[in-house]
Amino acid sequence: MYDDEKAFAIFTHLHYLRSARPGSVNFALVDEVSGLPVALCSATPLDWRRLGSALEQRYGVAPQEVWDISRVYSFQVAPYNAISRLLAQVRRWFRRERRDAKLLVTTVDPNMGFTGTSYRAANWQEWLRVRPRPYLYLNRQYVSPRQLRQQFGTTNRDDLRERLGVRLEMSRAELLDSSIYGWRIRGVTEPVPTAGLHRLRR
Incomplete structure (x- = not known):
């Protein structure tokens, strides 16, 4: 875990949304020499009702068992695969500390230049798509x-x-659909064929 006040300062000043999500648990990959973070993320209890309903209906995970990786930020000095390594640490923390949590999710928006590479490298799977607005x-x-x-x-x-x-x-x-990636905290996260991806409305 990472200090909330320091994470708040980074997300509100450097993240493209210029905000931090209330109620989040923050994590960071820290440089051993400088002691400074090179990559950060926030995990927040899921509060998107439509997504929660879809996850419960299609993947058997209740909304209260889902945590959203709601913020991710990487500094230019971050080493290769820093985000993937950080996400693996987050999953281990949830396995150890939150027995009531079963799934991590995140939204990847290609219109903002995000590709989801770090999530796929950490074995997340694309489970849903979201119509753009x-x-x-x-x-x-x-x-x-x-x-x-x-x-x-x-x-x-x-x-x-x-x-x-x-x-x-x-x-x-004209905008592209966003992708919802999921990662089961315990066990294997099953892949879904592209043709089988359900499309959510905002």
Whole structure:
């Protein structure tokens, strides 16, 4: 595990979302010489109802048994396979410390340049896909629906446009589906043929 305050500072200043998820457990791969982190991630109890329902229906894992790798950040000095190594440590921690946890999941968005290579290298499997929705920008800075809900109490775009006017912009480019990767904390994570991947709505 890694210090919450230090992780918060890194995620809020360096991560592209500029935010940390409340209620997270933080982990880091630390350089033995400098004592500084080279890669970090946060694990958060799953709070996405639609995803939780799909995982329970298709893979037999109850939503309360699922943890979301909600933030990942790697410094330029991170060695090759740093994220994969960190994820392996996270899985071992959950095996040891959280007997009630059965599955780790994460969302990989190719529209942001992410490929999922580190997850596949750590034996995660693509289990679901998610239909894209337009990106939103507040004062020309990317903002997530979660951040909008926290700040303004809603994610309804019509309501937000009325309140924020030109401060809120929406992308118009055609977007690709995001991928949901899963990794069972104990046992083998079964692969799913691409043709068999269920597609979720946001």
